[in-house]
Each structure stands twice: as structure tokens, then as C-alpha cells.
Amino acid sequence: MNAELINFAARVGRAISQDKSVFNALALELFALQFQYNPAYQRFSDVKGLTPDNVRHWTEVPFVPAGAFKELELSCIPAGERTDVFYSSGTTEQKPSRHFHCRESLALYEKSLWKGFERNVIGPFGNYDLIILAPRPRLAAHSSLVHMFETVRRQLAAPETAFVGKFDCAGAWAIDFEAALGALRTGDKPKLVLGTAFSFVHLLDFLAENNLHLRLPDGSRVMETGGYKNRSRALPKAELHFLIAQFLGISREQVICEYGMSELSSQAYDFGNRDRHFYFPSWAQAQIVSPETGREVGEGETGLIRIFDLANVFSVAAIQTEDLAIRRGEGFDLIGRAALAEPRGCSLMTA
Amino acid sequence: MNLPNYFLADLPPEATLSPLMISEACLTLKRNREQYLANRSLQSMVTLLAKLAENWMDSEFPFRKFALERAADTGFSRATLQRGLDNFFRQLTRENFRALIAQELGDATDASTGRLEAGQGNRLPHGRGSALNSRFWRGPEFQVHIGAGNIPNPAMMSLIFGLLTRSAQFLKCASGSSFLPRLFAHSIYDADAKLGMCLEIAEWRGGKAELENALFAEADCVTATGSDETLDSIRGKLPGRVRFLGYGHRVSFGFVAGENLFGSHSSKIVSAAADDVVAWNQLGCLSPHVIYVQTGGIVSPELFAQMLADELASRERNEPRGEISAEESAAIASRRAIYEIRAAHSPESTRHWRSEGSTAWTVIFEADPRFQLSCLNRFIYVKSVPDLKALLESADAVRGKVSTVGIAAPEEAIPELAAKLAHWGATRICPLGQMQNPPLTWRHDGRPPLGDLVVWTDFEVEL
Numbered sequence: 001m002n003a004e005l006i007n008f009a010a011r012v013g014r015a016i017s018q019d020k021s022v023f024n025a026l027a028l029e030l031f032a033l034q035f036q037y038n039p040a041y042q043r044f045s046d047v048k049g050l051t052p053d054n055v056r057h058w059t060e061v062p063f064v065p066a067g068a069f070k071e072l073e074l075s076c077i078p079a080g081e082r083t084d085v086f087y088s089s090g091t092t093e094q095k096p097s098r099h100f101h102c103r104e105s106l107a108l109y110e111k112s113l114w115k116g117f118e119r120n121v122i123g124p125f126g127n128y129d130l131i132i133l134a135p136r137p138r139l140a141a142h143s144s145l146v147h148m149f150e151t152v153r154r155q156l157a158a159p160e161t162a163f164v165g166k167f168d169c170a171g172a173w174a175i176d177f178e179a180a181l182g183a184l185r186t187g188d189k190p191k192l193v194l195g196t197a198f199s200f201v202h203l204l205d206f207l208a209e210n211n212l213h214l215r216l217p218d219g220s221r222v223m224e225t226g227g228y229k230n231r232s233r234a235l236p237k238a239e240l241h242f243l244i245a246q247f248l249g250i251s252r253e254q255v256i257c258e259y260g261m262s263e264l265s266s267q268a269y270d271f272g273n274r275d276r277h278f279y280f281p282s283w284a285q286a287q288i289v290s291p292e293t294g295r296e297v298g299e300g301e302t303g304l305i306r307i308f309d310l311a312n313v314f315s316v317a318a319i320q321t322e323d324l325a326i327r328r329g330e331g332f333d334l335i336g337r338a339a340l341a342e343p344r345g346c347s348l349m350t351a
Numbered sequence: 352m353n354l355p356n357y358f359l360a361d362l363p364p365e366a367t368l369s370p371l372m373i374s375e376a377c378l379t380l381k382r383n384r385e386q387y388l389a390n391r392s393l394q395s396m397v398t399l400l401a402k403l404a405e406n407w408m409d410s411e412f413p414f415r416k417f418a419l420e421r422a423a424d425t426g427f428s429r430a431t432l433q434r435g436l437d438n439f440f441r442q443l444t445r446e447n448f449r450a451l452i453a454q455e456l457g458d459a460t461d462a463s464t465g466r467l468e469a470g471q472g473n474r475l476p477h478g479r480g481s482a483l484n485s486r487f488w489r490g491p492e493f494q495v496h497i498g499a500g501n502i503p504n505p506a507m508m509s510l511i512f513g514l515l516t517r518s519a520q521f522l523k524c525a526s527g528s529s530f531l532p533r534l535f536a537h538s539i540y541d542a543d544a545k546l547g548m549c550l551e552i553a554e555w556r557g558g559k560a561e562l563e564n565a566l567f568a569e570a571d572c573v574t575a576t577g578s579d580e581t582l583d584s585i586r587g588k589l590p591g592r593v594r595f596l597g598y599g600h601r602v603s604f605g606f607v608a609g610e611n612l613f614g615s616h617s618s619k620i621v622s623a624a625a626d627d628v629v630a631w632n633q634l635g636c637l638s639p640h641v642i643y644v645q646t647g648g649i650v651s652p653e654l655f656a657q658m659l660a661d662e663l664a665s666r667e668r669n670e671p672r673g674e675i676s677a678e679e680s681a682a683i684a685s686r687r688a689i690y691e692i693r694a695a696h697s698p699e700s701t702r703h704w705r706s707e708g709s710t711a712w713t714v715i716f717e718a719d720p721r722f723q724l725s726c727l728n729r730f731i732y733v734k735s736v737p738d739l740k741a742l743l744e745s746a747d748a749v750r751g752k753v754s755t756v757g758i759a760a761p762e763e764a765i766p767e768l769a770a771k772l773a774h775w776g777a778t779r780i781c782p783l784g785q786m787q788n789p790p791l792t793w794r795h796d797g798r799p800p801l802g803d804l805v806v807w808t809d810f811e812v813e814l
Contacts, residue, residue: 040696047695065688072696291677291684292709302677304684322685324677335677 001081001102008033009108009313016115016283016311023285027058027308030317037076041316044068058308059287059296063320066263069097076314077102086144086262099144099262105314109144109265110151112311116281117152120269121192121223121256128221130158131183133175133195133203134165140173144262145225149194156192165199172231175199177206184248190219193248197224200244201232207247215249222250225258226336259334263319265311270334277331284309288327302326302335352417357540359553360529368555370565376551377521377569381493384519387545392464396514397448403542404443407436414538424530425503427632428673435631438788439504443511447791452515454792455801462487462808463517485810490516491594494804495566497557497575497585498532500525501634505576505598505795506532510539510550516804521551521566529554557581563588572596572804596803598796601754602724605642605783606742606768608760612648612655620759621655623784624731625662627757628712630787632672633727637755637779637786640725641732643742652735653702656716659733660704663712672711672729682726683710690715720745739768743775751776754796757783 008030015022032052035042045051045062055061064074075082077100084106088097101109122128132149140146153162164183168174173196180203184191193216195203200222207214222244235243237257245252259278260267266284270276280286287296288303297303305321312319325332354361359368359376406412418436422429460466494513498506506522510532513520524532533552540547555562557577563585567573572594575585582597589595605627607620624642631638642659644652687710693701700718712729720734722745736742746753756777760768769780778797779789794800 044692044695048691065685065692067685067689068692071689071693291680294684304681320688322681324681
């Protein structure tokens with residue numbers, strides 16, 4: 001494995017605990033490394049005329065559209081040394097995104113995700129029973145989200161039975177309702193329930209059908225991560241959070257949102273700060289850029305999220321997402337995915 | 352200009368509609384129709400509409416001025432809106448109405464007035480030997496239109512057809528899209544208040560069941576434009592006696608024959624293609640997603656794409672696209688980003704041209720001929736094909752969903768191309784450059800525009 005990248009990963013690992021004054025220097029150094037070792041990224045950068053020789057700030061590097069992970073092998077890891085791959089989970093896409101990993105890149109992913117999770121979700125006094133609305137890792141080896149949940153489970157020393165998800169006969173994520181209900185109802189310790197928005201819709205539908213209103217112990221929390229991917233009906237976020245709070249018997253303030261994607265190694269949360277805007281950790285910087293001009297938007301304006309994630313050492317650190325957000329200082333309010341693939345002739349504007 | 356409160360859509364935004372308001376509006380419309388509209392002649396409608404269209408073409412006409420002043424509210428630049436309105440109203444001449452009526456109603460007799468309407472104005476001959484003329488038609492008493500939102504033409508056209516059939520009409524606009532149809536309805540009101548009293552315009556976000564059920568309960572005929580799901584949902588809510596005319600999602604494309612691409616001729620074709628991309632910012636079902644360019648001409652498909660990019664850049668200066676929503680803009684930016692990276696890795700099969708510092712226009716050249724849906728707002732694909740056969744194979748995924756094919760080809764080749772496209776299932780074939788300007792006689796989705804609305808009475812006499 002490439003020693004330079006491994007050394008760099010170790011430094012990022014240390015930087016994760018530092019303040020962000022070192023960010024730009026590390027970002028430029030990482031751009032130079034990825035330019036050197038990621039051929040697809042080098043090609044893209046060359047065509048754009050942006051190289052380590054002429055880039056002075058992390059905001060100037062070429063940002064790769066997240067969708068390019070579907071078409072290109074955007075990795076610094078030689079084909080023979082890749083140990084894992086995460087696929088994006090969209091069901092309607094023809095080709096999934098592929099984010100390749102090796103031992104070192106996974107270790108960094110785990111360190112990054114845990115630091116963010118610990119700070120934003122667990123908090124200083126956390127002592128929870130963990131309930132994960134997702135299938136177990138051995139059933140979902142290519143899900144970066146399940147890998148994240150598994151990392152959290154190990155860190156919290158929770159049993160494997162914390163996973164109460166399964167696959168239905170069509171191969172889609174489903175919930176083992178019996179196991180979920182058992183876990184939600186057992187014990188007095190606060191619960192920490194993790195899941196995707198669509199898994200929560202499945203759970204809420206089940207609870208509503210059976211007329212069940214739970215009351216989780218005080219201090220319980222829910223972490224919901226966005227996206228429906230056509231796996232359930234889509235609810236507006238406020239409604240989803242209202243229903244989660246209502247059916248699980250917790251306050252709405254205890255519902256935390258995470259924003260992450262398989263192409264990244266760091267996540268943003270809307271909980272670590274009082275204002276409830278989303279923030280990435282210090283080792284991943286986000287900018288909200290105008291889709292018209294590509295320049296950063298002003299405060300309170302809407303644009304696309306782009307992220308420079310130092311923890312993406314072995315792939316591409318600079319990612320341009322297709323998600324819209326409103327800029328709030330250093331953070332953002334998430335709006336969500338622009339309807340991209342949707343054809344829009346006479347018909348799709350009836351709503 | 353202050354528009355009086357004639358229609359529900361004139362109410363301030365905070366006003367909420369109730370099912371009772373809708374039911375009452377429907378009953379008023381029907382009453383007014385009985386009193387003011389049912390017995391008017393078709394000719395008087397044509398006279399009024401042709402005159403009104405003439406006014407709309409006049410730069411001093413207050414309604415037109417007001418529409419253009421408020422262009423920003425419509426989502427179009429002033430120049431784009433002006434061209435769109437001109438092209439729409441230009442069609443509404445007496446001659447064109449005459450042709451429409453001849454095509455749709457032929458030699459039949461208007462049941463409500465007893466007049467023949469194919470232009471002769473004769474009374475119905477009585478007695479034996481007149482079997483040829485023994486048909487009557489009548490329009491539905493009450494039409495409901497569920498309009499889509501992106502361009503105003505379909506809604507305005509529905510109102511026009513509804514006036515020709517002398518129906519009371521209720522137009523429900525998609526949220527944020529009632530301005531132009533409302534203005535058009537006000538201009539009718541202004542021209543003839545009694546006719547205006549037979550129209551209602553309202554706006555609400557689709558899917559409000561209690562309002563829609565109240566509306567559908569009174570309807571005789573419902574026309575709707577929308578996605579297949581929207582149409583299915585409307586169809587499911589209609590009482591069995593109500594006739595339903597649904598116009599689903601359609602796409603369109605252009606075809607340029609290679610042998611037509613030489614010298615100054617190519618510039619004309621490029622200009623025509625740009626007309627179609629720029630018209631209504633490409634937002635209608637009749638706007639092209641892809642321009643297929645045949646290989647083998649002096650101008651290659653790739654060069655054609657580049658010329659089109661130059662043309663769109665120059666159009667932007669005179670007829671700018673205008674602002675679009677963050678979502679639409681993000682869709683273009685994201686799509687561009689993907690093509691940028693593709694072009695970097697396979698420049699021989701993908702190229703792109705785009706406006707700098709904005710998403711105003713984008714041209715993507717792809718050697719891969721597979722039909723692609725554009726994200727619109729002046730985002731056009733140019734694809735190369737060896738011939739029409741290859742094109743039709745490449746577009747198989749949208750077969751049955753294609754409205755218009757705009758063609759640029761040598762005159763003598765066009766009939767054969769048209770025959771093949773008709774066989775394949777395209778419902779309209781027109782010259783490139785005219786894709787968004789269908790004639791009044793155009794059969795939307797291949798269906799007769801008036802013929803589908805009216806009901807016939809066959810009158811058989813002993814010969």
C-alpha cells in the first residue's frame with residue numbers, strides 16, 4: 001500500500017483532534033497526493049487546468065460530482081489492494097456509486113465517523129441502549145451506513161442484536177418489528193434509535209396500524225439520516241419528526257438528523273450546536289455554492305453543498321453533491337436533492 | 352393595471368377556498384352559460400376570439416402590456432414571453448378557426464343554434480335527400496380544465512375550445528401558474544363581460560380532494576394535463592358520467608438530415624433548432640430534448656452542436672432565459688458536472704458547451720444516440736445518428752410518448768420520413784423551428800381538439 005498516503009492518513013487521524021487552523025495546508029497537501037495517485041481525478045483536474053501548482057486554497061481545487069463515482073473508479077487504491085467497496089443505496093439508479101476502501105481508509109472512516117457521532121449524538125453523558133433499524137453488517141457489507149452503525153455499536157459495546165433490520169423478499173431493507181418492539185419496550189435505560197428516514201416511516205406505519213404509542217425512557221434519542229430512495233412514502237421532515245416524537249414518546253428536540261453519503265467519510269449533524277443547523281466536523285469543510293455561478297452563496301441563500309473531507313484520503317476529498325441547502329454561517333439547513341432525473345415536460349408541474 | 356375581482360384566482364393569497372365556494376361557483380357558471388352563452392353562434396365566438404387575438408398582438412393592448420411588465424412572475428424573460436405570446440395569438444385568425452371547424456365539425460349542424468358551421472352559414476335543409484347533412488353536434492354544458500403549470504398555452508387553448516363549444520368552464524391552475532391564463536380570461540371578460548361570467552379561474556396545489564370532488568361533481572367533461580399518476584388520480588375521482596380527456600407526459604425531439612447540412616443552409620437549420628430550444632425556455636411537451644443530427648453531411652453532428660452553442664449564446668444576449676428556481680438551476684449544474692467529467696475522460700464521444708457564470712444555456716454532444724431526457728431550461732442534447740432507422744431504435748424507450756418531431760431535411764425526403772415517423776407513433780411532425788408553434792388544428796396527442804369535446808346527434812331520414 002502507498003506509504004505516502006498511509007502516512008498522510010495518520011496525520012489526518014491526529015488532525016481530527018485538532019482545531020481547524022491546519023485545514024487549508026492539509027487540504028492542499030492532500031489534493032497534491034490525490035492528483036498524483038488518483039488517475040481519474042488527475043485527468044479531470046488537468047482538463048480543468050487546476051493542478052497542485054496553481055491552487056492556493058482548498059476552495060479552488062476541482063470538486064468531483066458525487067455522481068461521477070458511478071462512472072469512474074475514483075480511488076488512490078490500486079485495484080488489487082481494495083478490500084471493501086461501498087455502494088450508494090438508490091434503487092432507481094442504473095449504476096450505484098462505488099467508494100473503494102482498504103484497511104487504512106476504513107480505519108480513518110471509522111475514526112472520523114465515531115468522533116463526529118460521539119460529539120453530536122452521544123454527548124457527554126450518553127449511556128444508551130442502542131437500537132439500529134438496519135440489517136446486520138454481514139447482510140449489508142456494501143453499505144457505508146451499516147458500516148457506520150456497526151462502528152458505533154462496537155464503540156458502545158452494544159450487542160449485535162441491536163440491529164433489528166432485515167431484508168424483505170424483494171431485497172429491500174425492512175424492519176423485524178417483533179425485535180424492534182421488544183428492544184424499544186425493554187429496560188429503563190434511555191434508548192438511542194438509529195435509522196434512515198424510510199425505516200422510521202416503516203416503523204411509524206407499523207406502530208400506527210397496531211395503535212401503539214410508546215414512551216421511551218427519559219433521555220432517549222433518535223438519529224435519522226435522510227433519504228427515502230422510493231422505499232417508502234416520503235414525509236416532510238417536520239412531519240416525520242413530529243410523528244417520531246409522538247409515537248416513541250420523546251421530545252422533538254431529541255430527534256437528531258445526520259447528513260452523510262457513501263462517497264464521504266465524515267458526516268454533518270444538526271444537533272451538536274444550539275442553532276440546529278447542520279455542521280460538518282472541523283476536518284471536513286462545507287461550502288454552499290450557487291448552481292448558477294459556482295461561487296459561494298451569501299448568508300441565507302440557497303445553493304449546492306460541496307465538501308472537502310480530509311478523511312477521504314484514499315479517494316477524492318473534494319466532493320460536489322447534488323443536494324441543496326441554505327447557508328447558515330459555517331453551517332447549513334438541508335433542503336435535499338434537486339429532482340434531477342425527473343423529466344419535466346407539460347406534465348410534471350401539476351402540483 | 353388593477354385586475355378586478357372577477358375570478359377566484361383574483362382573491363388575495365390569504366383567501367382560502369372551500370368546497371361550498373367551488374360548488375356555488377359551478378352553479379353560477381352553469382346559470383350564466385344558460386343565459387349568456389348557450390345560444391350564441393359559433394361564428395360570433397370566432398369573431399370575438401379572432402379580434403381578441405389581434406388585440407393581444409398589439410403592443411398597446413393593456414393586457415399584453417401588463418403581462419410583459421410582469422414577465423418575471425411568469426418565469427420567463429420579457430423577450431421570451433413576448434415571442435411566446437405572439438406565436439400563440441398569431442394562430443388565432445378567422446381563417447385558422449374556419450379550418451379548425453371544417454376539420455372538426457365538417458358539415459354538421461350546431462344543435463344549439465341550428466346552424467351549419469363549416470363556414471357556409473347555411474340553414475339546415477329540411478326534408479328528404481338531405482341525409483348528408485343530418486348530423487348535429489353540441490358541446491358539453493360544463494367543462495373543467497386541470498392545467499399544468501409550465502407554459503400557459505394549453506390552458507389558454509382549453510379556454511378557447513371551451514368557448515367554441517359554448518361550455519361553462521372552470522380552469523384549475525397548478526399553484527403559481529394562474530397569472531397568464533387569468534389575464535387572458537380577464538381580457539375575454541373585458542371584451543364581452545357576459546362571456547367572462549361563464550368562466551372561472553382558480554389556483555390551488557393539486558390533490559386537494561375536497562375542492563376537487565366538489566368541482567368534479569358538477570362537471571360534464573374534464574380535461575387535464577399532467578403526469579400519468581396525476582391523470583390516473585383524477586380519473587379515479589370522476590363520477591362515471593363525466594367524460595375525461597387526459598393529456599399525459601410527452602417528449603419531443605428534432606431530426607436534421609445530413610444532406611441538408613452544407614454552407615449557409617446549416618446556419619439556418621442551427622437557427623431553427625435554437626428557436627425550438629429557446630421557445631418557452633424548452634418547458635413545453637413540444638420542446639425538443641434532443642436534436643438528432645445525421646452523420647455524413649458536410650457539417651458533422653459535433654460541429655452542429657458547436658454552432659448551436661454559438662447560436663444559443665447569441666440568443667441569450669437578445670432573448671435571455673431569465674431566472675429559474677434553485678432546484679432547476681441545481682439540476683442543470685449537477686447534470687453539467689457529470690458531463691464535464693465524462694468529457695474529460697472520453698472527449699471523443701462527449702463534448703459540452705455552456706454559458707459562463709450561469710446556467711442560461713447548455714449544449715451536450717454525445718456520440719451515444721440513446722434518447723436522453725433533458726433537464727430543460729435551454730439544456731439541449733445533440734446526438735449523432737447514421738439514419739432515421741437508427742434514431743428510432745435509439746428512441747425506443749420513449750416510443751408512444753413522443754409528441755412532436757421537428758425535421759430539417761430536403762423537401763423531397765420529408766414525406767417518406769414523416770410516413771416512417773407516423774408509423775412509429777409520433778403524433779406530430781413539423782419543420783424544425785416550429786416545434787412550439789402548433790397550428791390551431793393540431794391534434795393534441797393525436798386526438799381531435801373539438802371532436803373529442805362534442806357529442807353528436809345522428810339524424811337518419813328515410814331515403
